[in-house]
Amino acid sequence: MIDIHNISKWYGEFRVLTDCTTKVSKGEVVVVCGPSGSGKSTLIKCVNGLEPIQQGQIHVDGAEVTAKGADLTALRSRIGMVFQHFELYPHMSVLENLCLAQEKVLKRSRTEAEERARALLARVGMSEHSTKYPSQLSGGQQQRIAIARSLAMDPIAMLFDEPTSALDPEMIKEVLDVMVELAQEGMTMMVVTHEMGFARKVADRVIFMDVGAIVEDRPTADFFDNPESERAKDFLSKILNH
Amino acid sequence: MDYNWNWSVLLEEQYLDWLISGFGWTIAVALSAWCIAIVIGALVGVGRTVPNRLISTLCTAYVELFRNIPLLVQMFIWYFAVPEMVPEDMGRWMKRDMPNPEFVTAVVALGLYTASRIAEQVRAGIETVPPGLSAAGKAHGLSLSQIYRYILLPISFRLIVPPLTSEFLTVFKNSSLALTIGLLELTAQSQQIAEYTFQGFEAFTAATVIYVCIALLATVIMILLEKYTRIPGYVGKEG
Numbered sequence: 156m157i158d159i160h161n162i163s164k165w166y167g168e169f170r171v172l173t174d175c176t177t178k179v180s181k182g183e184v185v186v187v188c189g190p191s192g193s194g195k196s197t198l199i200k201c202v203n204g205l206e207p208i209q210q211g212q213i214h215v216d217g218a219e220v221t222a223k224g225a226d227l228t229a230l231r232s233r234i235g236m237v238f239q240h241f242e243l244y245p246h247m248s249v250l251e252n253l254c255l256a257q258e259k260v261l262k263r264s265r266t267e268a269e270e271r272a273r274a275l276l277a278r279v280g281m282s283e284h285s286t287k288y289p290s291q292l293s294g295g296q297q298q299r300i301a302i303a304r305s306l307a308m309d310p311i312a313m314l315f316d317e318p319t320s321a322l323d324p325e326m327i328k329e330v331l332d333v334m335v336e337l338a339q340e341g342m343t344m345m346v347v348t349h350e351m352g353f354a355r356k357v358a359d360r361v362i363f364m365d366v367g368a369i370v371e372d373r374p375t376a377d378f379f380d381n382p383e384s385e386r387a388k389d390f391l392s393k394i395l396n397h
Numbered sequence: 398m399d400y401n402w403n404w405s406v407l408l409e410e411q412y413l414d415w416l417i418s419g420f421g422w423t424i425a426v427a428l429s430a431w432c433i434a435i436v437i438g439a440l441v442g443v444g445r446t447v448p449n450r451l452i453s454t455l456c457t458a459y460v461e462l463f464r465n466i467p468l469l470v471q472m473f474i475w476y477f478a479v480p481e482m483v484p485e486d487m488g489r490w491m492k493r494d495m496p497n498p499e500f501v502t503a504v505v506a507l508g509l510y511t512a513s514r515i516a517e518q519v520r521a522g523i524e525t526v527p528p529g530l531s532a533a534g535k536a537h538g539l540s541l542s543q544i545y546r547y548i549l550l551p552i553s554f555r556l557i558v559p560p561l562t563s564e565f566l567t568v569f570k571n572s573s574l575a576l577t578i579g580l581l582e583l584t585a586q587s588q589q590i591a592e593y594t595f596q597g598f599e600a601f602t603a604a605t606v607i608y609v610c611i612a613l614l615a616t617v618i619m620i621l622l623e624k625y626t627r628i629p630g631y632v633g634k635e636g
């Protein structure tokens with residue numbers, strides 16, 4: 156489904172990604188972890204073409220994202236993306252947040268879009284908040300709405316960039332629950348997170364990155380039980396002991 | 398001080414007519430210039446933020462040019478120099494046949510100058526919108542123009558209503574410069590009344606009161622606009 160082949164990326168002189176290669180098959184859940192600044196966000200932003208790359212190719216569902224003149228808007232509308240800081244549109248009600256791209260990109264009618272929006276709000280447990288504005292909701296609620304907003308586009312895969320790291324501890328679970336359910340229903344997911352409990356529970360594979368390179372890319376149990384590299388061991392001991 | 402106060406001159410028909418006509422020209426110049434300024438200011442302000450190098454450079458040049466030349470000089474340039482610089486036929490038309498040349502020139506000069514100031518507000522407004530919001534729009538497949546139309550412009554518009562209020566007030570005040578090219582707006586008419594009647598205090602007091610009333614009205618309108626467009630719970634300004 157997502158095929159990342161030997162990609163490298165520079166910000167000016169600075170090399171953010173170095174020869175990264177990995178695959179995410181249909182229905183697979185892959186967790187990406189690693190120290191701050193290792194290039195996790197950059198990697199998943201490349202998958203939907205939010206960031207251009209200078210070397211290598213990325214294919215999503217057979218189409219080359221990195222090709223010159225690739226139809227990025229069409230591609231992006233098929234890949235959901237959830238951000239650390241939710242990024243809900245502050246001037247729109249919850250319902251309008253869910254309808255905007257459905258109407259403008261997928262050209263759904265208002266009624267169709269609202270119907271889909273309401274179904275998804277119910278699914279993430281936010282039905283009674285549809286007329287509120289984002290700033291009237293808690294972080295956990297906002298993030299669940301952001302997930303519903305992405306799902307409204309009927310994506311073939313979902314990308315998550317640290318979806319719970321801006322949340323107060325007591326709200327993390329409500330968001331993770333939604334993500335676990337999604338994973339169990341067979342959504343293809345690439346998740347940058349430090350929630351190792353989530354990784355153990357639903358991830359098929361874990362990718363560990365350091366200074367722009369993929370250092371480990373192994374089945375979940377393998378990764379936790381006997382990480383190969385010193386850096387991954389070091390990282391795990393820090394993250395699991397706090 | 399030996400001054401004969403005589404407020405009743407203001408009510409004499411001739412002078413009252415002058416005041417009313419001056420008031421009318423002031424409103425006409427300011428509102429027409431404001432319309433030009435809003436349209437061009439919004440376009441130029443947006444132009445400064447788009448990823449296209451050529452467009453953003455041109456828009457920056459516009460702002461720097463019009464914002465940094467004193468408005469009075471711009472008025473003179475439009476009135477005296479431009480008709481000499483354009484092709485001869487057009488220049489002749491501007492000097493001889495253009496209807497209301499003082500009014501048109503004042504509106505163009507004030508409008509283009511104010512546009513450069515509004516462009517700065519618009520640009521600042523757009524740049525204050527958190528970049529993550531455009532990224533989210535992009536990630537959902539919205540095109541650049543859709544991101545501007547549905548996300549960046551509606552949010553930044555709300556952010557810039559207060560600074561726009563002060564620009565709006567400034568347009569009325571700046572419209573008085575039109576008297577230098579011979580437009581008989583409010584200030585010019587008061588001056589004329591002062592010269593005819595020697596009642597300068599009364600004449601300029603009347604003008605002052607009228608300017609203050611315009612300013613109050615404009616402020617009230619903008620406050621209502623701000624209230625009307627306020628986002629519930631946003632930027633901690635819940636009313």
Ligand SMILES: Nc1ncnc2c1ncn2[C@@H]1O[C@H](COP(=O)(O)OP(=O)(O)OP(=O)(O)O)[C@@H](O)[C@H]1O
Pocket residue numbers: 166169171189190191192193194195196197198
């Ligand atoms: N727009 C940019 N211009 C220049 N450098 C950037 C830019 N964005 C990111 N970087 C740099 O690229 C590196 C990787 O950034 P990235 O955001 O992908 O890291 P990350 O692994 O997601 O880190 P974190 O855990 O802090 O989110 C960092 O060193 C960062 O400073």
Ligand SMILES: [Mg+2]
Pocket residue numbers: 195196197316317
């Ligand atoms: Mg990151």
